[in-house]
Amino acid sequence: MATPVTIYGPPVSTAVSRVLATLIEKDVPFQLIPIDLYKGEQKKPEYLKIQPFGQVPAFKDESITLFESRAICRYICDKYADKGNKSLYGTDILSKANIDQWVETDGQTFGPPSGVLLLDLFSSVPVDEALVKKNVDKLAKVLDIYEQKLGQTRFLAGDEFSFADLSHLPNGDYLVNSTDRYGYLFTSRKNVNRWWTEISNRESWKKVLEMRKNA
Amino acid sequence: MATPVTIYGPPVSTAVSRVLATLIEKDVPFQLIPIDLYKGEQKKPEYLKIQPFGQVPAFKDESITLFESRAICRYICDKYADKGNKSLYGTDILSKANIDQWVETDGQTFGPPSGVLLLDLFSSVPVDEALVKKNVDKLAKVLDIYEQKLGQTRFLAGDEFSFADLSHLPNGDYLVNSTDRYGYLFTSRKNVNRWWTEISNRESWKKVLEMRKNA
Structure with missing residues (x-):
């Protein structure tokens, strides 16, 4: 079409x-x-x-x-x-802003340390060990806050799946599924693990992974 | 009130x-x-x-x-x-998206290297020299692209001042005005310098600086 x-x-x-x-x-x-x-x-x-x-x-x-x-x-x-x-990005100004603060958290707070770990997984140039360790610690602290939040609501921005959750899928997926080095950061946290299992099983995300295989 | x-x-x-x-x-x-x-x-x-x-x-x-x-x-x-x-954040979906891509560029591309230089300026813990050098080079490359863009339009998202420009003011101001170390990154580039002079002279930004003085 x-x-x-x-x-x-x-x-x-x-x-x-x-x-x-x-x-x-x-x-x-x-x-x-x-x-x-x-x-x-x-x-x-x-x-x-x-x-x-x-x-x-x-x-x-x-x-x-x-x-x-x-x-x-x-x-x-x-x-x-x-x-x-x-409702992926909310249906009014309030729900949209609530989602957007977690999209920004993905970009500013979850993204940078998880990005360093992806570099460690995929870069052809070795990444400094101390830098990796520092960013594992940083990401662990971020996920501790997510753990608390996800103890209160089913998804990051409330009880509906949204762009806030979706935005975390790309980095999260590589951390959890392409290695046994970093997945524990997600799976060892009860609420994060429940959340991760639910969002990574969305049909939309499975289709993205399918597109990767066929690329 | x-x-x-x-x-x-x-x-x-x-x-x-x-x-x-x-x-x-x-x-x-x-x-x-x-x-x-x-x-x-x-x-x-x-x-x-x-x-x-x-x-x-x-x-x-x-x-x-x-x-x-x-x-x-x-x-x-x-x-x-x-x-x-x-019109700060546009007046329709197209102008908003055009502004938003430059706000994201601030957060993802301009923000990280300029943030390291701010750390170098203000942190009580010394920042590694090689890291500073790397981020000066990174920011210089980013500003080369801004220089091109600002040769085509008066502001980042077109010919009107917008949230895209505003979003750069906080980091930019410290780099240009709190030291003689990094200001040249802005002032040595003709279009960036013109843009910077114009946006940093907005009444709104002057009021923010006034609030800092009185804080």
């Missing part, structure tokens, strides 16, 4: 996966153009017109082009408010 | 300043409760109920409490859409 929605980037990328999961939750048809990072396609002049920093993803819909995964997800939720999961 | 809008945190904090500048741009009356970080007021149980990570700012408006400065700013712009600077 012809669709104006195009996402550029490989599904193996955490930021690309965040957008894919959002598109699938919102039931928005899209085409994926798999930018090859090893061939440096993200640095080509045509691509830099959409994503000036040479990163993935980039995004197009009708007259707009966008970068930055969380901004793209917010746009998809706003533009396609009536499609698919209608 | 009695107002339901309360912000908790010292104006010296970059994240608190971001919210203050937004409130002033939007002409929203507020009261400021100056949390004393040296006394550990941000770790007190009452405060942790609003901000579970023990950071500043926290925010209250009628029935809602929030944390994470950029989420708070988005909420203020949405809730008080008709007040003050009406």
Whole structure:
């Protein structure tokens, strides 16, 4: 089916996966153009017109082009408010703000230490051991707060699955499933483990993982 | 004047300043409760109920409490859409998304390296020299892209001042004005320098600096 929605980037990328999961939750048809990072396609002049920093993803819909995964997800939720999961980014200003504070927590507080551990898992250059240790400790402290919060509500922003939970899936999935080194940070915490099991079993996320396999 | 809008945190904090500048741009009356970080007021149980990570700012408006400065700013712009600077966060889905991608760029791309340099300026513990050097290089590369963009448009998200520009003021101000070490990163780039001069002279930002002096 012809669709104006195009996402550029490989599904193996955490930021690309965040957008894919959002598109699938919102039931928005899209085409994926798999930018090859090893061939440096993200640095080509045509691509830099959409994503000036040479990163993935980039995004197009009708007259707009966008970068930055969380901004793209917010746009998809706003533009396609009536499609698919209608409460993914809330249904009014209050519920949206409540979700957004946890999306920002993902980007500012959960993201940086989990990003260092992903680097440790996947980088071809070894990551300094002390730095890894420091970020394991940092992430553990963050997840202690999540543990408390998830003792009060089923999901981060309340009793409904939202963009706040979804935003954590890409980094979380690699930490839990691609190694036996860091999964315990999630599985050893009762409420975090319950939450993680529930959100990582969303049909939308399973489809993203399927897209990775077939990429 | 009695107002339901309360912000908790010292104006010296970059994240608190971001919210203050937004409130002033939007002409929203507020009261400021100056949390004393040296006394550990941000770790007190009452405060942790609003901000579970023990950071500043926290925010209250009628029935809602929030944390994470950029989420708070988005909420203020949405809730008080008709007040003050009406186009601060755009006036439709497209302009909002265009602004939001640069707010995310602030948080994800400009924020991390500039944050390390702020640590170097203000931390009582010395910051590793190689780490500082690495982040100066990183920030320089980011500002090269800003230089290009600001050669095409007057502000980051187009020809109007927006939340995208505002979001950069807190870190930028310390880098440019509290030392002679890092200001050249801004002043040596023609378009960045023009942009910086214009946005840092906004009345709203001057009022935030005034609040710092009087805090």
